[in-house]
Amino acid sequence: MLMGLYNYWIVVVLMMVGFYIVIAHGNLIKKIVGLSIFQTSVFIFYISMAKVEGGTAPILAEGIRQYSNPLPHVLILTAIVVGIATTALGLALAVRIKEAYGSIEEEDIQKKDNLDC
Amino acid sequence: MKDLFAVIMLSGIYGLLSASFFVSMDAVDVAFTEASVGAGISTLLMLVAITMTGRTENPSRHKPLLALAVVIVTGSLLIYGTLDMPYFGSAQAPIHQHVAPRYINDSMQEVGVPNIVTSVLASYRAFDTFGEVVVIFTAGMGVLALLSAVRRPRDVAEIDSFNKSMYEEHLILRIVAKMLIPFILLFALYVQFHGDYGPGGGFQAGVIFAAAIILYAMLFGMNTARRVINQSFIQLFAAIGVLLYGSVGVISLLNGKNFLDYSILSADPIAGQHLGILLIELGVGFTVASVMVIIFFNFAGRRNNQQNKENNDSC
Amino acid sequence: MNISSVLLLLIGSFLCISGGVGILRFPDFYTRMHAVGVTETLATAMILIGLMLQNPDGLVVVKLMIILLMTLFISPTASHALASAAVHNNLMPELDNKEDNKKVKSSNP
Numbered sequence: 042m043l044m045g046l047y048n049y050w051i052v053v054v055l056m057m058v059g060f061y062i063v064i065a066h067g068n069l070i071k072k073i074v075g076l077s078i079f080q081t082s083v084f085i086f087y088i089s090m091a092k093v094e095g096g097t098a099p100i101l102a103e104g105i106r107q108y109s110n111p112l113p114h115v116l117i118l119t120a121i122v123v124g125i126a127t128t129a130l131g132l133a134l135a136v137r138i139k140e141a142y143g144s145i146e147e148e149d150i151q152k153k154d155n156l157d158c
Numbered sequence: 159m160k161d162l163f164a165v166i167m168l169s170g171i172y173g174l175l176s177a178s179f180f181v182s183m184d185a186v187d188v189a190f191t192e193a194s195v196g197a198g199i200s201t202l203l204m205l206v207a208i209t210m211t212g213r214t215e216n217p218s219r220h221k222p223l224l225a226l227a228v229v230i231v232t233g234s235l236l237i238y239g240t241l242d243m244p245y246f247g248s249a250q251a252p253i254h255q256h257v258a259p260r261y262i263n264d265s266m267q268e269v270g271v272p273n274i275v276t277s278v279l280a281s282y283r284a285f286d287t288f289g290e291v292v293v294i295f296t297a298g299m300g301v302l303a304l305l306s307a308v309r310r311p312r313d314v315a316e317i318d319s320f321n322k323s324m325y326e327e328h329l330i331l332r333i334v335a336k337m338l339i340p341f342i343l344l345f346a347l348y349v350q351f352h353g354d355y356g357p358g359g360g361f362q363a364g365v366i367f368a369a370a371i372i373l374y375a376m377l378f379g380m381n382t383a384r385r386v387i388n389q390s391f392i393q394l395f396a397a398i399g400v401l402l403y404g405s406v407g408v409i410s411l412l413n414g415k416n417f418l419d420y421s422i423l424s425a426d427p428i429a430g431q432h433l434g435i436l437l438i439e440l441g442v443g444f445t446v447a448s449v450m451v452i453i454f455f456n457f458a459g460r461r462n463n464q465q466n467k468e469n470n471d472s473c
Numbered sequence: 474m475n476i477s478s479v480l481l482l483l484i485g486s487f488l489c490i491s492g493g494v495g496i497l498r499f500p501d502f503y504t505r506m507h508a509v510g511v512t513e514t515l516a517t518a519m520i521l522i523g524l525m526l527q528n529p530d531g532l533v534v535v536k537l538m539i540i541l542l543m544t545l546f547i548s549p550t551a552s553h554a555l556a557s558a559a560v561h562n563n564l565m566p567e568l569d570n571k572e573d574n575k576k577v578k579s580s581n582p
Contacts, residue, residue, distance in 0.1 A: 130300045
């Protein structure tokens with residue numbers, strides 16, 4: 042009965058894996074990897090909602106009645122490319138932090154900040 | 159795992175796997191994008207980033223138990239929330255009742271493009287896509303602002319000697335890449351202009367095009383690549399892409415229609431739609447390709463500068 | 474036609490699986506890579522030819538031919554790049570004989 046919801050559970054598990062990496066690790070690069078896993082879980086959530094049983098890819102062709110919903114595909118298509126652009130921005134920030142503080146570990150950065158005050 | 163290199167490689171594999179999830183859930187366009195972005199460009203950018211930030215993670219001192227508790231509580235709340243959601247694959251789900259039937263049934267008469275994803279992306283929701291393109295452009299500018307360093311042009315002799323040492327080391331890779339890069343560029347153009355009829359479009363084509371240029375830059379050295387493709391030229395192209403997109407919208411505005419309503423571009427509304435989609439996909443392709451190349455060039459240029467500095471210090 | 478295509482697909486999948494077993498079973502990096510690099514090229518060729526026989530006319534065959542050509546170029550190159558990167562980082566193959574192992578290490582500091 043409840044097994045029809047398994048796609049959401051996969052999404053929730055992936056999302057929590059990403060969330061755990063973000064809050065439990067101090068390394069900024071690892072946090073960015075965690076964020077991108079979180080992001081992908083949201084993509085999978087949208088795409089799995091768009092799937093229709095017995096449907097096919099939304100490219101019109103003769104003799105096909107049932108298509109999957111094209112709207113989430115559009116949203117996620119653009120979101121992926123925007124995601125990589127913002128990830129690159131995050132990586133750039135991490136590189137600058139490394140240059141300024143000599144470390145990308147959260148704890149070291151906070152220690153240096155406290156020393157400066 | 160403390161080795162960030164392994165972490166990044168695994169995340170690349172995860173990107174490829176999620177692309178195959180998307181294929182099995184009928185989202186071919188999305189899978190295409192995820193395969194080129196998630197498994198290709200993002201892995202590459204992270205690798206370049208860790209060459210500058212160090213490869214290992216320090217062992218963390220705080221206890222992970224609190225984080226684990228937060229994660230478990232949030233996760234179980236979310237799972238409780240899914241109990242009311244429609245079942246996977248059910249055609250009666252609310253998401254399929256609202257606008258999707260119109261896109262599926264009427265887009266052929268209204269836009270005349272077989273790939274519904276392209277017609278929604280570039281025509282029905284073109285304003286949304288315009289916003290996304292601007293976000294990508296802004297992110298590119300952000301990376302440029304953060305990482306662009308004063309480039310010291312190195313001597314030609316130095317570049318040649320560098321090339322010679324690279325040449326012996328990566329002979330096979332270079333020859334194969336030289337054969338493949340034209341085909342990659344050709345494939346990018348095919349994806350760009352075939353987006354109306356099959357999976358593809360400006361976003362994917364831009365990423366593939368950028369991948370070809372990045373491959374060239376990796377194998378033949380940054381300086382050679384900079385001589386082929388000037389950085390200010392790419393920056394210009396990123397801006398041209400956004401401008402092209404916006405000006406198509408303004409033209410339809412000036413002709414008395416809504417912003418980004420392409421029916422006015424030609425006497426026949428369907429032909430106008432085709433022309434409009436072609437133009438804005440071109441704009442998207444320009445912007446995405448050049449922003450990706452800008453991001454990579456800035457990361458790599460920063461890295462070269464750092465290495466030069468270290469060499470000078472050690473001398 | 475159909476039987477031969479199914480046969481080719483089965484051989485291809487068998488080769489893929491044997492490559493996967495090779496990754497798990499072989500002791501060190503070079504032998505593992507050898508297991509995959511060798512089987513994979515033939516396996517993809519088999520699977521693609523099998524798919525061509527499934528749908529023998531039209532554009533599909535041409536596209537599959539292009540994919541086949543590309544994989545034939547790319548997969549050996551990728552294996553080469555991997556192996557040379559490993560050599561570059563001074564990763565030595567595990568040798569049977571302990572003394573040989575020492576010799577190789579001392580000759581390549």
